[in-house]
Amino acid sequence: MERIGIGLAGLGTVGAGVYKHLIQNRVLISERVGLELAVRRIAVRNPDMVRTVHPPREIVTGRWEELIEDPAINILVELMGGIDTPYQFMMRALDAGKAVVTGNKALLAERGFEIFEKAADKGVPIFFEAAVAGGIPIIKSIREGFIGNHIESIHAILNGTSNYILSRMTEESMDFPEALREAQEQGYAEADPTLDVNGWDAAHKAIILASLAYGFWVGTSQIHVAGIDPITASDIRFADRLGYRIKLVATIRTNRDSLVEAHVHPTLVPKQHVLASVNGVFNALMVRGDIVGDTLFYGRGAGQDPTTSSVISDLAQAAIWYDSGGKAFGFTPHGLYGKCLPIERVSSGYYLRLSVVDEPGVLAQVASILGSHQIGISSVIQPEGHEGDAVPLVLIIHDAPFGKMWTAVQRIQSLACVKASPMLLWVLS
Ligand code: HSE
Numbered sequence: 126m127e128r129i130g131i132g133l134a135g136l137g138t139v140g141a142g143v144y145k146h147l148i149q150n151r152v153l154i155s156e157r158v159g160l161e162l163a164v165r166r167i168a169v170r171n172p173d174m175v176r177t178v179h180p181p182r183e184i185v186t187g188r189w190e191e192l193i194e195d196p197a198i199n200i201l202v203e204l205m206g207g208i209d210t211p212y213q214f215m216m217r218a219l220d221a222g223k224a225v226v227t228g229n230k231a232l233l234a235e236r237g238f239e240i241f242e243k244a245a246d247k248g249v250p251i252f253f254e255a256a257v258a259g260g261i262p263i264i265k266s267i268r269e270g271f272i273g274n275h276i277e278s279i280h281a282i283l284n285g286t287s288n289y290i291l292s293r294m295t296e297e298s299m300d301f302p303e304a305l306r307e308a309q310e311q312g313y314a315e316a317d318p319t320l321d322v323n324g325w326d327a328a329h330k331a332i333i334l335a336s337l338a339y340g341f342w343v344g345t346s347q348i349h350v351a352g353i354d355p356i357t358a359s360d361i362r363f364a365d366r367l368g369y370r371i372k373l374v375a376t377i378r379t380n381r382d383s384l385v386e387a388h389v390h391p392t393l394v395p396k397q398h399v400l401a402s403v404n405g406v407f408n409a410l411m412v413r414g415d416i417v418g419d420t421l422f423y424g425r426g427a428g429q430d431p432t433t434s435s436v437i438s439d440l441a442q443a444a445i446w447y448d449s450g451g452k453a454f455g456f457t458p459h460g461l462y463g464k465c466l467p468i469e470r471v472s473s474g475y476y477l478r479l480s481v482v483d484e485p486g487v488l489a490q491v492a493s494i495l496g497s498h499q500i501g502i503s504s505v506i507q508p509e510g511h512e513g514d515a516v517p518l519v520l521i522i523h524d525a526p527f528g529k530m531w532t533a534v535q536r537i538q539s540l541a542c543v544k545a546s547p548m549l550l551w552v553l554s
Contacts, residue, residue: 126155129444130165132192132223134214135204136185139228139255140167141178142433143202147440158441160448165198166191189214193221200443202436203227212236215251219243224443228255228432231320234329238342241456250446251455252439257330258283258408260431261424262438267337267412274414276338278378280553283330283389285406285426286314286321287353287373291361291391292404295370300358313406313427323352324373328389331375335387338377340459343387349468349527351390360478360548363508363519367476369393370401374553384466393476393521393552400553469528474503474552477522477534480515480545487542488518494540498533500525515544524554 131147133140147154147162155161167180168189189210192198201218203225205211211232218225220243227233233240233256244251254264258281267276282288286308293304305322308314320326328350335343353373364371374392379385394401399421403409408426413419425431481487492502501523508517522530534547 126159126161127448128161128163129200129447130195130198131162131440132166132168132195132198132201133164133204134168134189134192134202135206136167136169136176136178136180137204137206138429139432139436140202140204141176142429143204143436143440144178144180146430146433146437150437154437154441158444160444162440162444166195168192190217193217193223198223199447200224200226200440202440203229204436205229208232208235212240215240216243219247219249219251222247222249224250224252224446226252226436226439226443228253228436230256230326230329230333234332235345237333237336237456238344241342241458244455250443252443253333254439255432255435257333258410258422259285259424259426259428260434261408261410261422261426262435263334263410263412263422264337265438266420266422267334271412271414271417274416276379277413277415279334279338279375279410279412280400281331281334281375281377281410282372282400282403282408283327283375283410283426284321284324284373285408286318287324287327288403288408289313289406290322291353291356291371291373294356294358294361295365298358298362301354301356322354324350324389325352327373327375331377331387331389334375335377335385336456339379339385339462340457341463342456342458343385343465347387347465349388349390349471353391355548356391357548359517360476360550363478363506363517364393364476366506366508367393367504367519367521368396369476369552370396371550372400372403374400379462380466383462384464385462386466386471388468388471391550393550395553398553469526469531471527472524473527473554474524475522475530476548476550476552477520478548479518479520479537479543481518482514482542482544483511483516484542490540490542491518491520491537494533494536495522498525498529500530500533513544521552
């Protein structure tokens with residue numbers, strides 16, 4: 126059986142998982158692929174560090190350049206973490222005509238355009254199944270399974286840590302800091318959970334999905350992002366009373382003018398919607414294609430084994446590409462879409478929580494501002510309980526363009542009867 130040489134850059138959690146499972150499932154993988162996937166060389170920052178896997182010392186190096194220079198290596202796997210070094214590594218690998226497998230969502234989201242341009246120029250593929258939703262094969266599904274479909278929409282929970290935190294806030298009435306602490310103790314949150322809780326980890330994944338679905342590279346400035354950190358236990362409770370769960374949802378969809386929406390933020394999801402029952406560290410995606418209709422994907426979006434599963438599937442594809450030639454699927458720009466809808470023009474329903482003085486006429490003042498912007502209210506609750514000398518007032522708002530809603534909220538915030546910054550969340554539509 127022909128051997129395909131693999132160079133592995135990075136032997137952290139995922140790198141070690143890939144090494145371990147390539148050996149453990151070697152026979153199965155070779156039988157299915159028809160090729161032997163052999164790790165020839167591994168680049169790490171510190172070759173002498175003690176690890177959970179023990180590759181022969183002679184194949185471990187401190188210089189990633191050796192992987193690119195080695196003629197026995199046909200496919201490179203980038204699992205280093207960070208942006209600058211992986212970027213150099215990938216560009217050099219593509220220049221050398223070697224296929225690259227990566228799980229680096231931040232790198233692709235921030236520099237994907239240049240990387241894929243280089244890949245197209247060199248006729249070499251990049252595989253990145255592990256970059257989005259861990260073990261869920263969503264990239265292959267969009268790229269291959271739904272190749273004949275216009276993707277009408279993707280609604281997705283793409284960050285396990287924030288989903289775990291929101292689930293615990295819902296189940297145990299915890300506040301955000303306590304739920305974050307628990308996620309860290311359980312080992313779910315990254316050492317630095319900033320990108321998890323500020324929405325940017327999910328946004329990086331959404332950028333990749335949107336670009337793949339619509340055939341033009343969506344820039345980081347074209348996606349509207351908000352995190353879960355300002356959500357309080359009261360928001361969870363009020364949303365529950367109104368029939369919703371709060372989830373960090375990525376929305377990617379197109380309208381009749383072929384303009385593309387991409388946004389990630391805490392969103393009120395109706396309890397009967399399938400995404401409302403995705404709890405804990407799980408990820409889920411609902412993809413609607415014009416031919417296939419609605420489809421649902423669910424699974425672990427992080428962790429050694431799920432991510433390893435995706436990397437190995439990419440390695441198999443890369444090996445087949447190398448062995449048989451053929452068209453290199455990566456990111457294929459096509460120009461059928463090509464523009465993002467400015468967030469101000471995106472329409473949605475909203476949840477608006479205000480902290481107001483408890484006196485007659487307050488609701489009328491708020492309603493009057495909303496009315497003057499042609500924004501309708503669909504329900505109002507004034508839950509019991511005081512916040513200092515103020516009380517909460519919660520409104521669910523009919524669909525309105527975000528720009529109009531934002532302007533109205535600024536005006537509401539400046540009313541004398543409004544005592545704290547309003548909480549504005551989107552309602553899934
Ligand atoms: N930290 C991410 C999550 C996984 O919690 O889903 C890596 O993107």
